[in-house]
Amino acid sequence: MGYFGTVYQAIKTICVGLRVTLPYSFGRTVVTQYPDVPPTVKPQTRGFHRYEIERCIACEICAKACPVDCITVKKSGPRKYDKDRRVAVGGAMTAYTIDYNMCLFCGLCTDGCPTECIHMGNIHDASCYDRGDLVVDYIQLAKQGRRSVQPIWMKKPQHAAWVDDVDTVWSSQIDAARRQWMARANDPDYCKSLAETQAVGGKEGAKGE
């Protein structure tokens, strides 16, 4: 290709590129001032997990399905699902962690869960200052009455008003009785007493529910 041919090709290439980018220069601005403005997420978003600890039987199917081995599940003894009370009884949950340094958000862990207690949530942001904080301990979250992660900026005293609304919606989805089940799912004595109640045929539920 001669000199002028090369120049022509260069100009043509630039024009092709600008044909895509130029319209954006004059189009409507679509940048969202997050976190001052709430993000828009689609219903099918695969965000940070939502975990219902009180229904988890610690079968480890999710951990085995995970292609990057980022889920850790531990229990103090066998747990089984009580369909009447819609909770797991038996041993206590001693660990349920997901390492988000590795997670692909593929959703494979949710597909095989026999009690449908692990879901892909709609939180898309787990900002933090330390990579270690991306190893999320869902048992600790359950003790705080939470089912999913909370980005650090949401915990700050000053934040956008919409964050309080989101927090209220999240909280209202878990009633007081469920919070008790959540908090006690890692209490060995309590889980054992639930199992014993079931063994003697008691279905009226444990104290506090």
Ligand code: SF4
């Ligand atoms: S597959 Fe479901 S029930 Fe089994 S350990 Fe995972 S979250 Fe718990």
Ligand code: SF4
């Ligand atoms: S979303 Fe995929 S990568 Fe993440 S924990 Fe579940 S199975 Fe593993």
